[in-house]
Amino acid sequence: MAAIEKVKVVVLGDSGVGKTSLTYLIAHNKPLMSPGWTVGCSVEVKLHRYKEGTQAQNTFFVELWDVGGSNGHRNTRNVFYQPTHGIILVHDLTNRKSQINLQKWLSEILNQDNSNPNQLSSVEVDSEQFLGSTQIPILVIGTKFDLAEEKQRKNQYRRLASSIAEQCGADELFVNSHQPRSLAPGTSNSVKLTRFFDKVIERRYYSRISPFSDRRRIPAYMMSTSTPLSNKPNQQYLSPRFYHMD
Numbered sequence: 633m634a635a636i637e638k639v640k641v642v643v644l645g646d647s648g649v650g651k652t653s654l655t656y657l658i659a660h661n662k663p664l665m666s667p668g669w670t671v672g673c674s675v676e677v678k679l680h681r682y683k684e685g686t687q688a689q690n691t692f693f694v695e696l697w698d699v700g701g702s703n704g705h706r707n708t709r710n711v712f713y714q715p716t717h718g719i720i721l722v723h724d725l726t727n728r729k730s731q732i733n734l735q736k737w738l739s740e741i742l743n744q745d746n747s748n749p750n751q752l753s754s755v756e757v758d759s760e761q762f763l764g765s766t767q768i769p770i771l772v773i774g775t776k777f778d779l780a781e782e783k784q785r786k787n788q789y790r791r792l793a794s795s796i797a798e799q800c801g802a803d804e805l806f807v808n809s810h811q812p813r814s815l816a817p818g819t820s821n822s823v824k825l826t827r828f829f830d831k832v833i834e835r836r837y838y839s840r841i842s843p844f845s846d847r848r849r850i851p852a853y854m855m856s857t858s859t860p861l862s863n864k865p866n867q868q869y870l871s872p873r874f875y876h877m878d
């Protein structure tokens with residue numbers, strides 16, 4: 633019997649936004665009511681049916697790498713980032729700062745070559761740069777939807793959708809990780825999650841697209857032939873390891 637292939641999805645976001653609760657719900661279809669504080673990284677595995685119901689149907693393992701979000705481990709956690717086949721960015725819908733910080737998280741994982749990790753907090757992600765930089769599928773998830781809804785009922789309304797999802801053209805879903813129905817089959821959340829995993833697998837195992845063949849996604853300065861690549865800014869964004877990640 634052939635071994636089942638796997639992909640690695642890294643789950644990122646501030647400490648306490650609910651990454652552990654979310655990854656547990658995705659992997660086990662049931663809630664984890666008292667998660668512990670994640671030190672380093674913990675991994676859950678989900679069996680995923682790629683393109684279920686079609687002739688291309690196949691089974692894969694999806695590894696969900698839940699990376700502890702505490703600031704104290706910022707300098708060491710890049711050991712968990714390679715390889716990365718997909719990224720789930722998690723924010724807490726009741727905590728606007730956690731949404732804003734997703735830019736820093738994305739910057740951290742895309743910018744691993746930065747020699748001074750302490751600079752990362754000040755790095756802004758330029759949407760054009762990072763759209764051009766990565767073929768890695770991204771999904772944005774807002775957690776604690778139950779608490780956010782409560783706030784909205786009390787008229788403490790604010791826009792829940794994050795700008796980062798818009799910037800990277802990623803799907804976004806809102807969940808209550810204490811409620812299994814949040815990701816129940818047939819819901820739009822479940823459809824988006826399935827579509828995301830399919831995309832990660834497709835990019836990893838079926839895509840023949842060279843990162844340089846889709847010119848629309850390469851920033852203008854990278855397309856110029858007049859300047860050697862080494863002289864251009866942020867060349868680490870096009871580091872080949874983001875395309876050949878074995």
Ligand SMILES: Nc1nc2c(ncn2[C@@H]2O[C@H](COP(=O)(O)OP(=O)(O)OP(=O)(O)O)[C@@H](O)[C@H]2O)c(=O)[nH]1
Pocket residue numbers: 645646647648649650651652653654664665666667668669670671699700701702775776777778779807808809810
């Ligand atoms: N009401 C509600 N509480 C949630 C939800 N998701 C997570 N929580 C709670 O939020 C707290 C933090 O959740 P964790 O899953 O440990 O957060 P984390 O992002 O993994 O935190 P770190 O391990 O520090 O990185 C816990 O008390 C969870 O029970 C949710 O959707 N709704």
